[in-house]
Amino acid sequence: MSMSAYYQHTVAGPVIFAGIGVHTGAHVRVAVRPAAPDSGIVFVRADLKDIDNVIRLSAECVGQTRLGTVVSNAAGAKVSTIEHLMAALCALGVDNAVVELDGPEVPILDGSAEPFVQVLDRAGRRRQEALRRYIEVLAPIEVIDGDKRAALLPSDRFEMAFEIFFDSAPVGRQAIDLEITEESFRRELANCRTFGFLKDVEGLRAAGLARGASMENAVVLDGDRVLNPEGLRRPDEFVRHKALDAVGDLYVLGAPLLARFEGRYAGHGLNNQVARALAANPRAWRLRTLAPELAEAV
Template sequence: MAADGFQHGAFQHTLRTPAVFAGVGVHTGAYTRASVHPAPVDAGIVFVRTDVTGRDNRIPVTGKAVCKTQLGTVISNADGVTVSTIEHLMAALVMLGIDNAVVELDGPEMPIMDGSAEPFVRIIDRAGRRPQAAARRFIEIRETVEVRDGDKRAALKPAHRFEVAFEIRFPTQVIGRQVIDMAMDEFTFRREIADCRTFGFVHEVEALRALGLARGGSLENAVVIEGDGVINPEGLRRPDEFVRHKALDAIGDLYVLGAPILGRFEGVLAGHGLNNQLVRALLARPDAWRLRTFAEEIAEAV
């Protein structure tokens, strides 16, 4: 059996107790209260808009529920109810081994917190984890699936563990070309990825706000680049924080598949849009993957 820490053995997990938090949405600027609750076996991750009445306010997370990917991942249900910017919480949930949870919020966008997944890791740690009496399912990649858009590329390939490789290139000295390639488990995620923040450029801010985006963005929740430098007074948390955050986003974007992955993700200049194209390409190729559990292997070992 693969022994990556994030898998927490062969059984499903949920939260032990609810966890409550609040903050502004990076794009809407709206202040939102949210809470993550325990959920039963096989429930998956479900978002609930408590501010919506008169129509279905539940949005189960699936690959096909993703309806928009401009600067974040947005999911919707058949009644058109949406929740945006879910990727940082989703990354924390999958890498800390949470299979089932209900996320309630009273607004259209998840709080951005500090722009990384670290606050969500702390929230999950505070709530605790509870094992459940059902086998955890993994998506085992059996054949390579790849999507391209010009020089951008994203792929899932067979591997015996979850691996993440990413490459970015930006024409500013503070970023340039950055590459990471890691075997990804809970320990590595906590130590190397979780605290890496989203980033943007000063010259893009006005254009984004004209589109109704980045209204809640600030130096408190994003790394902001001007020219060849970072204007945040505290600077960077890591020299390659930018590519590590892109990897964080990809981990969260992949968890819309509903199960952790046994395979290798490779992204080159990819973003939320290409990540979701890859998710949909995988779903369209049932020959390229299978759902797998390890409960029987553990029983045989005992």
């Protein structure tokens, strides 16, 4: 195992990017900055001056999960659509960073995690003299809602299994099962985009959602047709994006997982429910390091 897996990392220097939010349509500027060991990923709403604008992540800080993951603090500061950036931070092994925004939503960019990977590559990563602590799942945790299921199972590595079904020819039934590493994330998941159906757009916009959505940042389906002129990046881009979302949704737990995640027709809501169920059951997990001489629980 690479020595980098034993130690915490932050970004080597600040990096700035900007874009529109897929739901708010607001133009937002983001700065990702280095942070101290054991501080985790922290969001700061720089545009909010009269309230506590710092959001420290946990499974419990996730509120709304309709078509995205929204986190907030007790003062009411919120940041939405964090999942693609969180997936990139998780997969690239960034344990500690301050994400400062001047608006309410992380930009959607092209609808995948690939632009965030590129941003983090520009920043670079710096090893910190603190051991990385992993959340090792010791006992199965499962949440079921009708035919939907999300589970975290014991494993000595982070694995992701996902299955979806949509009554649309380009999607149909798709499944993926892979170990999540930096290399596999870059190769198998990072460039897979979010998707939606044209018939839902009017209702979503009436509900205050999808105001910034377009074919530049999502795969748009109209019945059995993909409307994007460039088509799909992969035949199973849809299930791969769902797996990408789950990587980001689970990273709100505050540490990388040693676990197998299984999702059947799951989304942001069920992903968060299983994360909350794990956090609420301290006998089902422990924190541990991976250094051979320091592999005991910490």
